[in-house]
Amino acid sequence: MRSLFLVVCLLLVASSAPAQVVEESLSRDPGPLDFIQGEGYEQWIFQALAGDALVGLDPKGEPVPRLANRFNLLKDGRISFTLRSDVHFPDGSPLRPEDVLWTFQELLRNPKASPTKRAIFQGAAVGLDEGRLWIRSPKPPARLLMELARVPIAQANHPERGCGPFAFRQEPGAWVFSRRNHFLNPQVEGIRFRLLADPGAVQSALQKGWLSIGAPMSRRQTEVPPTHRLITQPMHAQQVVWSRLGPAPLRWLERWRKDAFPSQLLALNARPSRGLWPETLGFKSQAIAIQGPLPKPAGPLTLLYVGGNDAIEKLLLALRERARQDGVDLRLQPLEEGLLMARLQKGDFQLACATAIFDPHPWAVLEYLDPQGPMNFSGWSDARAQSLIPKLTEPGTAGWRTLQGHWAEHPAALPLLDIQSVIWVDRRLQVEPSVLGLYLHTPGAAGWRWLR
Amino acid sequence: MAPLARFAAVAGARFGPGLAIWGLGLLLALSLPGTVWKAAQPPPFPWAALPPTLAAVALLGLAAPALVWLGGPGLARRRSLALLEAPPDLLWAAYLLALWPAVWGPPTLPAWLLAFLLAALPGEVHWLSQALPGEDPFPLAWGPRAQRRVRWLALRRLWPRWLAARLPLWLTATLVLERILGVPGLGSDWLARVSRRDRVGLAVWVMALALLWFISRAWDREHA
Numbered sequence: 001m002r003s004l005f006l007v008v009c010l011l012l013v014a015s016s017a018p019a020q021v022v023e024e025s026l027s028r029d030p031g032p033l034d035f036i037q038g039e040g041y042e043q044w045i046f047q048a049l050a051g052d053a054l055v056g057l058d059p060k061g062e063p064v065p066r067l068a069n070r071f072n073l074l075k076d077g078r079i080s081f082t083l084r085s086d087v088h089f090p091d092g093s094p095l096r097p098e099d100v101l102w103t104f105q106e107l108l109r110n111p112k113a114s115p116t117k118r119a120i121f122q123g124a125a126v127g128l129d130e131g132r133l134w135i136r137s138p139k140p141p142a143r144l145l146m147e148l149a150r151v152p153i154a155q156a157n158h159p160e161r162g163c164g165p166f167a168f169r170q171e172p173g174a175w176v177f178s179r180r181n182h183f184l185n186p187q188v189e190g191i192r193f194r195l196l197a198d199p200g201a202v203q204s205a206l207q208k209g210w211l212s213i214g215a216p217m218s219r220r221q222t223e224v225p226p227t228h229r230l231i232t233q234p235m236h237a238q239q240v241v242w243s244r245l246g247p248a249p250l251r252w253l254e255r256w257r258k259d260a261f262p263s264q265l266l267a268l269n270a271r272p273s274r275g276l277w278p279e280t281l282g283f284k285s286q287a288i289a290i291q292g293p294l295p296k297p298a299g300p301l302t303l304l305y306v307g308g309n310d311a312i313e314k315l316l317l318a319l320r321e322r323a324r325q326d327g328v329d330l331r332l333q334p335l336e337e338g339l340l341m342a343r344l345q346k347g348d349f350q351l352a353c354a355t356a357i358f359d360p361h362p363w364a365v366l367e368y369l370d371p372q373g374p375m376n377f378s379g380w381s382d383a384r385a386q387s388l389i390p391k392l393t394e395p396g397t398a399g400w401r402t403l404q405g406h407w408a409e410h411p412a413a414l415p416l417l418d419i420q421s422v423i424w425v426d427r428r429l430q431v432e433p434s435v436l437g438l439y440l441h442t443p444g445a446a447g448w449r450w451l452r
Numbered sequence: 453m454a455p456l457a458r459f460a461a462v463a464g465a466r467f468g469p470g471l472a473i474w475g476l477g478l479l480l481a482l483s484l485p486g487t488v489w490k491a492a493q494p495p496p497f498p499w500a501a502l503p504p505t506l507a508a509v510a511l512l513g514l515a516a517p518a519l520v521w522l523g524g525p526g527l528a529r530r531r532s533l534a535l536l537e538a539p540p541d542l543l544w545a546a547y548l549l550a551l552w553p554a555v556w557g558p559p560t561l562p563a564w565l566l567a568f569l570l571a572a573l574p575g576e577v578h579w580l581s582q583a584l585p586g587e588d589p590f591p592l593a594w595g596p597r598a599q600r601r602v603r604w605l606a607l608r609r610l611w612p613r614w615l616a617a618r619l620p621l622w623l624t625a626t627l628v629l630e631r632i633l634g635v636p637g638l639g640s641d642w643l644a645r646v647s648r649r650d651r652v653g654l655a656v657w658v659m660a661l662a663l664l665w666f667i668s669r670a671w672d673r674e675h676a
Contacts, residue, residue: 029495029636029644037493116490172500173560173636194558197631197640201549205634208554338486338649345487
């Protein structure tokens, strides 16, 4: 009788213990885990779980030690890094400075390497000095450190192997990360990702309890199931309109964005942007600095956008109606994402709208300003700005305000909406939201805990 | 005419138009317009999805002719079949997802297979039964045995053509089911290659489908 009682007690305890593996979903296949060639948001998440960068970013976006427990700025402009000694790869071999060097050199050498990561090392030199890694870069050290947080280290000659807090394995139809012995001491047993491309399917899976974390469909945000809680996180992402017709149409858009979007349509996913550059990156709200009356466009304005996103389409329809009130004919033309990008890169557009995701540091806005910048679609240039940019060595200095002032005099792009991430998270799972999302900061998923 | 030239003429007449269409498809795949902002690696081919997909195709390839053999051309006029055929894949998958008990965990391959058959079988049965020759007055007057024999002969001729026409569709049109049920498969693969502008991967897809078509055409050869 006593043994039966014990068995029943054990079963009760086992059934009340929360599931240890976090169930997640991906909207698209991230491709093979590859620390050299991998690119895209889903790859960033995978690499943040299975890998470690020299430097991490805390939830506020400030650099913190990660693989390197110390970094020093040397007199000759190099930054030297001292690596932790308690880091091992899944095959048991310790992390060596040679692994870091191989990763950086491979990013520069391999023609198929991630373009985002390669851009971080543009013009940089890396080497070892008495077993200590150093980097010399034309970029300001503060910027380089923040960018290095996006470069997890792979084991030399094994681009698929990192030394992060979770070990990766692929199962049929799922990507699984299991907890490892790691200095960040991860608490959750693991994370399993399934490919769920359809937002409705994600919603159903959340409601049925098959997902611990997921993004609900925007129009059903109020119906949070009792098993989950709602978390909203501002992101370094904006819905941006680029103009090939000069700043005049952007001045109209700046006026319309204030009152065009009904709050029911915006829901929690977005709010109208206020300035020219993301406030999440520390920029103060700044208006377009052009005085005088607004010139009415001679004819209709055509706005290209990525079709297929219900929420964005409705918001743009609201914008079109607002434009009509001012007597401006705004014509919306949906395009497939790849075709829109080709039109942007060729400069074949009047106005074009797309989501811009910024790197987590203020230098990310230079993508608008650099002559070869990936977001400079209209050939924007300004001699004063070009001479100022090399002097921007720290975030938040007066130089940034001056630079934004130059941009405000003749901007080539204007954000319409600041995008927020809205997710449902299992009530029993403790996570730390940040502007980088749940995964990309330090400690990221290694800091999650199941509440009992 | 020399035997080689005669063979070329016959082969050209037999395969020429089809090869031209597949060639056009290949050209379109290789010259797909558009570009990707930040180029990402194309996903690896989902080899794990191949056996279940082939099993699903085999099941459908046997179940549909078997049902038509039993039901005959009259099936094409059945209202119940038309009702089953009407809902799109999306609806079947959504119903299945909604009715799938939460305690069973997320639906996996068996659920995908079920949704695939629910979505595809009525349409294929309709297609095949409509293509059967009429049975009134003959072989209806000769009795059920003769009826089944005639259906069998007709289906034997129809089967390869039907496969050739429908196989590419089945292999690629499961995309909706895969998206909703969360089962990565062949449909998601070609869509991912389109969105990432993996032109070489798409060209391989077109060539694989062209090869299937070619094999089925060669198999379907008329004997004099």
